[in-house]
Amino acid sequence: MSLLNNPLYTAALSCWSETDAHSKAKQTLALDLILGEPGAGSDFSRRLRPALDDPGRPSMPTLVDPRKLPRRGLGSVEGHAAFIHAICHIEFSAINLALDAALRFAGMPAEYYREWLEVAVDEARHFSLLAAHLGKLGYNYGDFVAHNGLWAVANQTSDDILARMALIPRVLEARGLDVTPAMIDRLHQHGDDEGAEILAIILDDEIRHVAVGSRWFLYLSRARGLDAAQTFQQLVSRELGPRATAALNIDARRAAGFSEAELDWLSGNGEDTR
Numbered sequence: 001m002s003l004l005n006n007p008l009y010t011a012a013l014s015c016w017s018e019t020d021a022h023s024k025a026k027q028t029l030a031l032d033l034i035l036g037e038p039g040a041g042s043d044f045s046r047r048l049r050p051a052l053d054d055p056g057r058p059s060m061p062t063l064v065d066p067r068k069l070p071r072r073g074l075g076s077v078e079g080h081a082a083f084i085h086a087i088c089h090i091e092f093s094a095i096n097l098a099l100d101a102a103l104r105f106a107g108m109p110a111e112y113y114r115e116w117l118e119v120a121v122d123e124a125r126h127f128s129l130l131a132a133h134l135g136k137l138g139y140n141y142g143d144f145v146a147h148n149g150l151w152a153v154a155n156q157t158s159d160d161i162l163a164r165m166a167l168i169p170r171v172l173e174a175r176g177l178d179v180t181p182a183m184i185d186r187l188h189q190h191g192d193d194e195g196a197e198i199l200a201i202i203l204d205d206e207i208r209h210v211a212v213g214s215r216w217f218l219y220l221s222r223a224r225g226l227d228a229a230q231t232f233q234q235l236v237s238r239e240l241g242p243r244a245t246a247a248l249n250i251d252a253r254r255a256a257g258f259s260e261a262e263l264d265w266l267s268g269n270g271e272d273t274r
């Protein structure tokens with residue numbers, strides 16, 4: 001069967017191409033039904049694939065340099081909404097990233113494709129929860145500016161699945177494991193218990209998502225005869241520049257598949273083995 005005739009692949013490609021954010025989320029959530037069918041994802045490993053450019057996204061929000069994002073406090077309704085909007089945009093980007101991981105790279109085991117499409121379904125659910133919560137604050141997704149930092153790194157790694165698994169789930173998305181607990185506390189402090197509960201759901205799911213990246217990064221490192229910890233250091237340093245040490249959620253990162261050597265290096269305590 002041609003890859004383009006595979007119902008799951010065709011549906012995932014349609015999700016990836018969709019430009020309306022809410023339609024993209026709804027279509028991606030529907031992938032869960034196809035994923036439940038026997039043998040779903042078995043033909044994703046074919047090596048001949050259509051060329052992919054950038055995924056569909058709406059004209060709003062306007063994307064700006066991260067340094068140009070306005071700083072707002074949670075004390076005002078607008079600032080509160082901007083905070084939720086920023087997270088909502090991250091989850092929208094995460095839908096595209098998970099779909100892209102499944103659609104762009106060929107030659108992987110069927111389980112690889114199933115897992116990334118399952119991640120996409122989770123990210124669509126996260127986006128929908130946050131978009132609905134944003135609506136309760138009187139705003140819509142697209143009402144504030146955002147940045148495209150996640151997708152910029154996706155473009156850097158579009159030709160190397162090993163680099164993609166290292167940098168997107170294990171660096172950029174893993175940072176959410178570190179900062180989300182404090183974000184949950186801030187929302188509770190400002191009386192937004194519902195928003196805090198949504199972030200708690202996201203944090204729990206993201207541990208599993210980062211673990212998917214860790215699992216396939218380790219798989220690819222072994223397949224290429226590479227030392228995983230050393231390769232991780234090399235890729236992070238080469239593609240993202242010098243490591244910026246920050247407080248890590250050690251327990252969450254361990255659960256997400258980080259080795260002790262990687263955690264030591266990320267925290268600034270371990271030896272640089274590049």
